[in-house]
Amino acid sequence: MVKKIKTDHYKCVYDKPGRQILLLFGTEYGFSEEIAKKLFDRICLLESKNGQLPWQPRVVNAKQYECIDFSREHVLFVVISTAGDGIPPTEARHFSSWLLAYSGDLSHIKYSVLALGDSNYPHFCRTGITVDRRLSELHSQQIVPCHKVDMEDWDVINRWTEQIITCLDALTVEPCLDYLVIRSCDNDSTPLRNKPFLSRLKIKRLLTSDKVNHEDQKETIHCEFDLTGSEITWTAGDALGIYPENNPPEVDHLLKALNATGDEMVDVPTWAYHNKPDNQVSLKHSLMKYFDLKTIRPELMLLLQREADGTSCQNKLDSLLKEGLSSKKNTFLHEYLYEREVADILEEFCEVSSHLSPLDILNQMKGLQPRYYSISSSPLIDKDTCCVTVAVVRYITLGKPRTGVTTTYLQDRLTINQSCPVFISENPEFRLPANTDIPMIMIGPGTGIAPFMAFISERYFKKATGINRLYFGCRHQEGDFLYREELEHWAHKGFVQLCVAFSRDQPEKVYVQHLIRKDADLLWEMINDQNAHIYVCGDAKHMAKDVHKELVAILMNKGNMTEIEAEKFLTELESKGCYQKDVWVA
Ligand SMILES: Cc1cc2nc3c(=O)[nH]c(=O)nc-3n(C[C@H](O)[C@H](O)[C@H](O)COP(=O)(O)O)c2cc1C
Numbered sequence: 001m002v003k004k005i006k007t008d009h010y011k012c013v014y015d016k017p018g019r020q021i022l023l024l025f026g027t028e029y030g031f032s033e034e035i036a037k038k039l040f041d042r043i044c045l046l047e048s049k050n051g052q053l054p055w056q057p058r059v060v061n062a063k064q065y066e067c068i069d070f071s072r073e074h075v076l077f078v079v080i081s082t083a084g085d086g087i088p089p090t091e092a093r094h095f096s097s098w099l100l101a102y103s104g105d106l107s108h109i110k111y112s113v114l115a116l117g118d119s120n121y122p123h124f125c126r127t128g129i130t131v132d133r134r135l136s137e138l139h140s141q142q143i144v145p146c147h148k149v150d151m152e153d154w155d156v157i158n159r160w161t162e163q164i165i166t167c168l169d170a171l172t173v174e175p176c177l178d179y180l181v182i183r184s185c186d187n188d189s190t191p192l193r194n195k196p197f198l199s200r201l202k203i204k205r206l207l208t209s210d211k212v213n214h215e216d217q218k219e220t221i222h223c224e225f226d227l228t229g230s231e232i233t234w235t236a237g238d239a240l241g242i243y244p245e246n247n248p249p250e251v252d253h254l255l256k257a258l259n260a261t262g263d264e265m266v267d268v269p270t271w272a273y274h275n276k277p278d279n280q281v282s283l284k285h286s287l288m289k290y291f292d293l294k295t296i297r298p299e300l301m302l303l304l305q306r307e308a309d310g311t312s313c314q315n316k317l318d319s320l321l322k323e324g325l326s327s328k329k330n331t332f333l334h335e336y337l338y339e340r341e342v343a344d345i346l347e348e349f350c351e352v353s354s355h356l357s358p359l360d361i362l363n364q365m366k367g368l369q370p371r372y373y374s375i376s377s378s379p380l381i382d383k384d385t386c387c388v389t390v391a392v393v394r395y396i397t398l399g400k401p402r403t404g405v406t407t408t409y410l411q412d413r414l415t416i417n418q419s420c421p422v423f424i425s426e427n428p429e430f431r432l433p434a435n436t437d438i439p440m441i442m443i444g445p446g447t448g449i450a451p452f453m454a455f456i457s458e459r460y461f462k463k464a465t466g467i468n469r470l471y472f473g474c475r476h477q478e479g480d481f482l483y484r485e486e487l488e489h490w491a492h493k494g495f496v497q498l499c500v501a502f503s504r505d506q507p508e509k510v511y512v513q514h515l516i517r518k519d520a521d522l523l524w525e526m527i528n529d530q531n532a533h534i535y536v537c538g539d540a541k542h543m544a545k546d547v548h549k550e551l552v553a554i555l556m557n558k559g560n561m562t563e564i565e566a567e568k569f570l571t572e573l574e575s576k577g578c579y580q581k582d583v584w585v586a
Helices: 031-044 062-067 090-101 126-137 154-169 248-257 283-290 298-307 314-321 331-338 342-348 358-362 405-413 446-461 484-492 512-518 520-528 543-559 563-575
Strands: 019-026 055-061 075-081 110-117 147-150 197-206 220-226 239-242 265-267 280-282 371-374 385-391 394-397 400-403 419-425 440-443 468-474 497-502 533-539 579-584
Touching: 019 031, 019 062, 019 090, 031 055, 031 075, 031 110, 031 154, 055 062, 062 090, 075 126, 090 126, 110 126, 110 154, 147 154, 197 405, 220 405, 239 385, 248 283, 248 342, 265 283, 280 283, 298 314, 298 331, 298 342, 298 358, 314 331, 371 385, 371 405, 371 446, 385 405, 385 446, 400 405, 440 446, 440 520, 446 468, 446 484, 446 533, 468 484, 468 512, 484 497, 497 512, 512 520, 512 543, 520 543, 533 543, 543 563, 543 579, 563 579
Parallel strands: 019 055, 019 075, 075 110, 110 147, 440 468, 440 533, 468 497, 533 579
Antiparallel strands: 197 220, 197 419, 220 385, 239 371, 239 419, 265 280, 394 400
């Protein structure tokens, strides 16, 4: 059986005049690209009315914005996410800076922006909002209001898409011959998300103890990747993107649920790294490398529902989908999906899924995305070795053991001297102070310690004289005190002021924010008199918020500020780069 799945028709070249549309995406994790391509497909389905020439959508990655002649573009749809602590995705940063600095007239452009984000982060959808505002300042005409998407809220995405489709119906655009040639400017040799470097795993070591037997024992590893021969450069504070492979028994399980052998040949999907057009691989290979077996897209449920007419699955599917696809409005569906993987769903609704072809199902599956880990080593010390700190994810849902894809790939499957695709994700808003005398307050519990290992080793290497005060937190002193030896060595030398919160070694929980509260006088002096830089790394949802609250309390109590003044003070520190965060939502 040889069938096509999603050939790369997105790279099409138009050789006849038409009405052109630019679909520009800026992505860190691939979702913006997926939506831009969906909009492309939707536009392609539009029929021309009254003898008008067809629409000619072109999907372009914002990293290639230099190929675009904006004076020749008339219809622009931007799909862009926000990354880091409210910054544009790595590959869209030059575009974003260019747009902010551009002072020409873009009044001929009709546009709309879809801003992707996650409301758990303080700067929700900041990049999309900024792009929307800037286009409006440059006198472009907004034809559909900017929509903000909270995580994967398909209700909002579909609403935006449909508004665009309706708008296009009434839009008059002068047809012309397409000028856009993308490939000519895609000559950057630096390994990036879609062009990773195959890096050898040199060292892997367990950072947590396998001797003590706590019930809540963590499993965290340190991995060292060899970058020799790559053109990769990085700065302390950046992250390493790693492409994992799925677990073979889980792939076999899914193949069984798909009624496939795995030997069927399929096209390499369009999002695959090292994508060669018209390349074919076995279905098993494709599932190993390119598909997310864990996340169930609501579209898969819709597909099953469409096919469920008259079967015993119909009621269940109808009730799951009754409130729509939105994660906000249909928590019932999303909680249900959260506990399951693709194979579970296919098995549960096998009466329907057994009538679908593997390709029907594959076309509703999410692409396997790279995962990002803050780099825990400094390039000044060894530019060819890039280290990461990874907490291995294992959990149980519905009585079945589940695993995090990349974390167990690194721990259980990738062996020493084997290679995997990696690339750098820059984090320009998380940087050491240029002046080595500046004191630093670093707050990084758990794997949040990673970039501080890079920061401290770099400052140690440079013989920096500024104070390095580190707040680290873990569950148990004997168990998950990550990099204990290195940290205690630096502390012993007086280079690091080490403050550790062991949350579960006593009846009452102690976290980093509690230590910060106790050090209020000292921290106020460091911030107010010594212009210390504050760094926070780790969980955005709880830890970073609690630490922020504690900093506000210090400014109020020790600096006699009102809450509003304290918040303003921290915002100013943030805008001067003196309060930086590298946070994530687990
Ligand atoms: C490390 C990290 C940082 C993020 N920072 C923000 C943020 O500051 N503001 C926001 O609204 N969303 C933030 N997000 C959420 C992403 O914007 C959201 O997941 C989006 O759907 C990703 O789209 P993409 O795959 O096209 O990059 C962050 C996500 C991650 C993993």
